[in-house]
Amino acid sequence: MSDQPVAQLHPNGSLRHLLTLDGLPAETLSHLLDDAEALRPQALGGTALRQMLAGRTVCTLFFEPSTRTRSSFQLAAARLGADILGFDVMASSAKKGETELDTLRNLEAMGVDCFVVRHADNGTVATLAAGAHARTRFINAGDGRSAHPTQGLLDMLTLRQRKGRDFSKLRVLIVGDVKHSRVARSDIHALRTLGAGEIRVCGPASLLPEDDTLRGCRVTRNFDAALEGVDAIMMLRLQRERMEEGLVPSLEQYFRDYGLTPERVALAKPDAIVMHPGPMNRGVEIAPTVADGPASVILDQVSNGVAVRMAVLRAVLAG
Ligand code: CP
Numbered sequence: 001m002s003d004q005p006v007a008q009l010h011p012n013g014s015l016r017h018l019l020t021l022d023g024l025p026a027e028t029l030s031h032l033l034d035d036a037e038a039l040r041p042q043a044l045g046g047t048a049l050r051q052m053l054a055g056r057t058v059c060t061l062f063f064e065p066s067t068r069t070r071s072s073f074q075l076a077a078a079r080l081g082a083d084i085l086g087f088d089v090m091a092s093s094a095k096k097g098e099t100e101l102d103t104l105r106n107l108e109a110m111g112v113d114c115f116v117v118r119h120a121d122n123g124t125v126a127t128l129a130a131g132a133h134a135r136t137r138f139i140n141a142g143d144g145r146s147a148h149p150t151q152g153l154l155d156m157l158t159l160r161q162r163k164g165r166d167f168s169k170l171r172v173l174i175v176g177d178v179k180h181s182r183v184a185r186s187d188i189h190a191l192r193t194l195g196a197g198e199i200r201v202c203g204p205a206s207l208l209p210e211d212d213t214l215r216g217c218r219v220t221r222n223f224d225a226a227l228e229g230v231d232a233i234m235m236l237r238l239q240r241e242r243m244e245e246g247l248v249p250s251l252e253q254y255f256r257d258y259g260l261t262p263e264r265v266a267l268a269k270p271d272a273i274v275m276h277p278g279p280m281n282r283g284v285e286i287a288p289t290v291a292d293g294p295a296s297v298i299l300d301q302v303s304n305g306v307a308v309r310m311a312v313l314r315a316v317l318a319g
């Protein structure tokens with residue numbers, strides 16, 4: 001296996017794999033968002049594009065649970081006419097000790113062209129890509145706390161639809177468990193590259209990363225103050241499965257300090273939108289009345305996920 005980092009772009013600048021948004025040029029992000037926008041009419045049904053990836057095979061290889069990402073990749077591949085292998089890791093020979101790379105090489109030998117991989121460990125998708133055949137494509141569906149690039153793209157598409165294409169006018173607030181969040185990292189990468197006017201980050205000190213993740217962000221622990229003048233509030237899931245004990249005093253206290261309530265939404269701009277990547281902990285980071293309320297665009301994010309994943313599959317497979 002090569003120990004060189006896997007290049008995401010071909011020498012001509014087109015997308016080979018999608019492993020992270022970090023370092024991708026603004027033109028690449030904008031092109032994927034434009035393509036996703038154009039694909040939206042076909043994203044939720046229809047047969048017009050069923051020839052686009054006919055004869056190509058996409059495998060979803062998820063070593064962690066998922067509702068939105070896996071389902072929307074499978075629907076995106078179906079709407080582009082690809083064959084889909086929804087590989088069930090839990091019922092596979094991985095449970096008999098077969099390594100992840102052997103699992104991948106065996107599926108590759110069956111004709112898989114593109115793997116969509118989710119894994120609990122940072123960097124595993126890039127490691128698998130480095131061990132695969134040069135013609136095989138990889139899309140990171142979330143690795144550890146490192147990156148969730150298609151979530152970052154669908155969040156940018158949702159922002160662009162609601163707030164326009166000029167990100168320099170935008171104040172975006174990201175709230176909660178940033179430390180464990182691959183979504184926050186991909187959103188910050190994309191917001192920086194697209195030139196967001198201001199990225200604010202708010203959460204308890206115990207849930208904010210100490211590395212350079214928050215470079216260039218305005219960081220505060222006071223949620224009420226952080227809301228002033230923001231165009232978009234991106235709430236994050238409290239990732240209890242990745243958390244050591246004691247990082248939050250109690251769920252009730254967390255909701256009091258960092259839960260998004262209707263009263264707090266009223267502190268943002270009058271037309272501010274509320275986002276959440278899902279799955280939501282209702283009553284922990286977000287009140288149900290906000291999740292289902294007029295400012296919420298959470299289900300638009302989910303719909304945009306299908307269009308974005310169609311655009312990414314097309315870029316890596318048909319490009
Ligand atoms: N947003 C997200 O990644 O959701 P799933 O874990 O359900 O895929």
